[in-house]
Amino acid sequence: MASGLTHEQAEALVQSHDPEHPANLICDLCRDFYKLGWVTGTGGGISIRKGEHVYLAPSGVQKERIKPEHIFVLPFAQSSLPKPGSQRDFLRIPSKEGLKESACTPLFWNAFTMRNAGACIHTHSQHAVMLTLLLPREADSFKISHQEMIKGVRLGGVGKTLRFFDTLEVPIIENTADEEDLTEGMAAAMEKFPDAPAILVRRHGVYVWGNTWEQAKTQAECLDYLFEIAVKMLLAKLPLVGDN
Amino acid sequence: MASGLTHEQAEALVQSHDPEHPANLICDLCRDFYKLGWVTGTGGGISIRKGEHVYLAPSGVQKERIKPEHIFVLPFAQSSLPKPGSQRDFLRIPSKEGLKESACTPLFWNAFTMRNAGACIHTHSQHAVMLTLLLPREADSFKISHQEMIKGVRLGGVGKTLRFFDTLEVPIIENTADEEDLTEGMAAAMEKFPDAPAILVRRHGVYVWGNTWEQAKTQAECLDYLFEIAVKMLLAKLPLVGDN
Amino acid sequence: MASGLTHEQAEALVQSHDPEHPANLICDLCRDFYKLGWVTGTGGGISIRKGEHVYLAPSGVQKERIKPEHIFVLPFAQSSLPKPGSQRDFLRIPSKEGLKESACTPLFWNAFTMRNAGACIHTHSQHAVMLTLLLPREADSFKISHQEMIKGVRLGGVGKTLRFFDTLEVPIIENTADEEDLTEGMAAAMEKFPDAPAILVRRHGVYVWGNTWEQAKTQAECLDYLFEIAVKMLLAKLPLVGDN
Amino acid sequence: MASGLTHEQAEALVQSHDPEHPANLICDLCRDFYKLGWVTGTGGGISIRKGEHVYLAPSGVQKERIKPEHIFVLPFAQSSLPKPGSQRDFLRIPSKEGLKESACTPLFWNAFTMRNAGACIHTHSQHAVMLTLLLPREADSFKISHQEMIKGVRLGGVGKTLRFFDTLEVPIIENTADEEDLTEGMAAAMEKFPDAPAILVRRHGVYVWGNTWEQAKTQAECLDYLFEIAVKMLLAKLPLVGDN
Numbered sequence: 021m022a023s024g025l026t027h028e029q030a031e032a033l034v035q036s037h038d039p040e041h042p043a044n045l046i047c048d049l050c051r052d053f054y055k056l057g058w059v060t061g062t063g064g065g066i067s068i069r070k071g072e073h074v075y076l077a078p079s080g081v082q083k084e085r086i087k088p089e090h091i092f093v094l095p096f097a098q099s100s101l102p103k104p105g106s107q108r109d110f111l112r113i114p115s116k117e118g119l120k121e122s123a124c125t126p127l128f129w130n131a132f133t134m135r136n137a138g139a140c141i142h143t144h145s146q147h148a149v150m151l152t153l154l155l156p157r158e159a160d161s162f163k164i165s166h167q168e169m170i171k172g173v174r175l176g177g178v179g180k181t182l183r184f185f186d187t188l189e190v191p192i193i194e195n196t197a198d199e200e201d202l203t204e205g206m207a208a209a210m211e212k213f214p215d216a217p218a219i220l221v222r223r224h225g226v227y228v229w230g231n232t233w234e235q236a237k238t239q240a241e242c243l244d245y246l247f248e249i250a251v252k253m254l255l256a257k258l259p260l261v262g263d264n
Numbered sequence: 265m266a267s268g269l270t271h272e273q274a275e276a277l278v279q280s281h282d283p284e285h286p287a288n289l290i291c292d293l294c295r296d297f298y299k300l301g302w303v304t305g306t307g308g309g310i311s312i313r314k315g316e317h318v319y320l321a322p323s324g325v326q327k328e329r330i331k332p333e334h335i336f337v338l339p340f341a342q343s344s345l346p347k348p349g350s351q352r353d354f355l356r357i358p359s360k361e362g363l364k365e366s367a368c369t370p371l372f373w374n375a376f377t378m379r380n381a382g383a384c385i386h387t388h389s390q391h392a393v394m395l396t397l398l399l400p401r402e403a404d405s406f407k408i409s410h411q412e413m414i415k416g417v418r419l420g421g422v423g424k425t426l427r428f429f430d431t432l433e434v435p436i437i438e439n440t441a442d443e444e445d446l447t448e449g450m451a452a453a454m455e456k457f458p459d460a461p462a463i464l465v466r467r468h469g470v471y472v473w474g475n476t477w478e479q480a481k482t483q484a485e486c487l488d489y490l491f492e493i494a495v496k497m498l499l500a501k502l503p504l505v506g507d508n
Numbered sequence: 509m510a511s512g513l514t515h516e517q518a519e520a521l522v523q524s525h526d527p528e529h530p531a532n533l534i535c536d537l538c539r540d541f542y543k544l545g546w547v548t549g550t551g552g553g554i555s556i557r558k559g560e561h562v563y564l565a566p567s568g569v570q571k572e573r574i575k576p577e578h579i580f581v582l583p584f585a586q587s588s589l590p591k592p593g594s595q596r597d598f599l600r601i602p603s604k605e606g607l608k609e610s611a612c613t614p615l616f617w618n619a620f621t622m623r624n625a626g627a628c629i630h631t632h633s634q635h636a637v638m639l640t641l642l643l644p645r646e647a648d649s650f651k652i653s654h655q656e657m658i659k660g661v662r663l664g665g666v667g668k669t670l671r672f673f674d675t676l677e678v679p680i681i682e683n684t685a686d687e688e689d690l691t692e693g694m695a696a697a698m699e700k701f702p703d704a705p706a707i708l709v710r711r712h713g714v715y716v717w718g719n720t721w722e723q724a725k726t727q728a729e730c731l732d733y734l735f736e737i738a739v740k741m742l743l744a745k746l747p748l749v750g751d752n
Numbered sequence: 753m754a755s756g757l758t759h760e761q762a763e764a765l766v767q768s769h770d771p772e773h774p775a776n777l778i779c780d781l782c783r784d785f786y787k788l789g790w791v792t793g794t795g796g797g798i799s800i801r802k803g804e805h806v807y808l809a810p811s812g813v814q815k816e817r818i819k820p821e822h823i824f825v826l827p828f829a830q831s832s833l834p835k836p837g838s839q840r841d842f843l844r845i846p847s848k849e850g851l852k853e854s855a856c857t858p859l860f861w862n863a864f865t866m867r868n869a870g871a872c873i874h875t876h877s878q879h880a881v882m883l884t885l886l887l888p889r890e891a892d893s894f895k896i897s898h899q900e901m902i903k904g905v906r907l908g909g910v911g912k913t914l915r916f917f918d919t920l921e922v923p924i925i926e927n928t929a930d931e932e933d934l935t936e937g938m939a940a941a942m943e944k945f946p947d948a949p950a951i952l953v954r955r956h957g958v959y960v961w962g963n964t965w966e967q968a969k970t971q972a973e974c975l976d977y978l979f980e981i982a983v984k985m986l987l988a989k990l991p992l993v994g995d996n
Binding site for chain 3: 410413416428429478483485500508
């Protein structure tokens, strides 16, 4: 580790009695997300940025059983997007053998750098996936309007909240064989759709971010609700946009 | 605060070891409602009136993580419906910065003043919303009969319980851009449908009340059950009224 | 109370540190049934018979919040089926004002007397109700075969377990305005279908019994599973009986 | 017992304060599986092999209420597949009267001997059963591709993980009257489909295994997710294989 931290300093980064410390929160929230069906089978998760530190869950483990000592810590100030597997810029690497940081790391970084987000959530929610399957193959976004829950979503994920009559638009990008290869596609969609609060990935799931972990979580809930009701509306042949 | 209470007196309003104290109950019930999918993404909630005090959750926060110290207390005896943002008649305002009382306050007040209710629940249940989407656009109410669960619902929400052969009717009002603008529409529907135990809001959710928090909650459960089974019946092309 | 018990003797009937004491079990199981959606909105419940004592939950209360002190105890040896409201044969009546024994009492008694059951469960499961709505109006029973879960159900609810190739048949009776008026219809169906492990009530729910509370509960789970999958099969136009 | 163990030695096999001891894990995981709807009504379960010991839940009991003292222990080194009812090779038999080892024992053994698995899970998930009902009657396997969740499944259940573009194939065998009679059919399917990570049983459920209990569980979650979304896709007439 080139971080210059002693072992004790590195360990202290994930040790706290405060339930709202990022290392504790990630474990707590992953348990909740598991119950929601968002992170089943090791997929999905949440990364929290607090000041100059970014906290990450490990990859490929049961998300509902993570403990604070499994959390990775990276400095936010990186010369470039961190690539999975690279260890050069870690502040803390868990001592348990075989743990690797989440494969979503560069995707979370998109949210941190392009939107100045404080947290980013990735889910494999079936509502998100079914929505990308039911929409026309050529659709590059999901649109919905006239739903109260739209009001819980912020412009670009971090701006002011949408209004009931606004049309929410969430881009859909194609999935890739390796998760880190989504990085560019996600960044391009975030540039093309600056107001979008999230990125859907066809046949995969969704990335949602917010100013804080609370906003990221509540927006992820609002969006998942909207994905679910949109699936029901599509199956019932109801239009997603408009009030008729 | 013009309430004339000292800080200690105001704080004492939400401090109790009794799990059935309104400030504790609201937190407990919101956790339960979250698991039912009623208050996902900060939406929905419950207000309890106990004697001359009305207890309210804050707006725009995670409802499953509210603590008693976040609860607002208003006097029931107000010269007029309290408007959100107005602070003139509060007995207690949480000290945590940025908290605002629920935007539903004037809607809860409708139930307290027009039905003498002891509690009012607002949910964003998808069953309620899907029902308002599947019923004809011009329908101003939902009707169902011949369901055992109808017997758990009271006339006007606070009178005697319905019978199996009775037809339950719940008015549907149109949603508005701002929640407080629903106040008049809800009041008008309550006048037009004096026997209705609840008000559905199209593309939004439902308001349910009762003499006590127990009755409000059990009626909200019965109604949500009926909304859910009505959605299933409509999708299966089964008639909602009658026994055939 | 004509039971001849002192107040202390009556209270002792529901006081035990043993989690498997009927008064504790009923509270525990009702919490579990609530999570399964079986006893939402005060409906449904379970009665347990242990030796000469029958333990009953109160009527019209939140079933997931019952406490042992709310439990009624009746002697099993009654000159006739107990009628709701009758107090002559109670061994214990809760002191909390306004509590009445479950309206299902005489229906539970059918299972105790006609099948020598040790426990009887009543649910308002939507799977049971939807099944009675999707089957033809004139059908007086539900039949299904070739499902592994059939093997968890016992002949007449208390005999030997069914085999995979057996056809399970559960009678359906019409609902009545008052729950106790179902008593005769349930008894008649139990006589006509001696092998049936349960009675479905159209637009209402189901009554399931077993030799013990464990068997009643696991059979209720197997049957609810079969009701649910039968609803899905009917909606997908798959035949319920046979292997094609 | 011909195991040569003293009573104390046999009991010690299931007594541990380590939550990851197989006897504790089986109880813990069965509670979780119950919440997922996998082991409702006594069906389903998990067996864990640790070194030369195989830990088994009892048959026909409520899986969410198993305690470590109910666990059976067998030596892995058996002259042949253990038959249910045979007691000759047990290391520990619970003292509670009437307990029998899981009827799935010889099926779990298939996974241990043919794939060198460390754990095997059996579920009655409705997603698995509905999938076997919706696929054509003559289909001897389920195939799906282009789903992110495929990447959580390993070749043969114990090899390298599949890739997004790979087609997952899970054989389907016919159910039999007695569970142990599935043993040969399962073994034959495992030989014919060496890459398959699980075996579906028509109108019954699924068997899933892995190198460790963690891998068995996460693969069971990924597969259950894929069964569920495949059912939704089939009902919506979407193709399971390919990207269109």
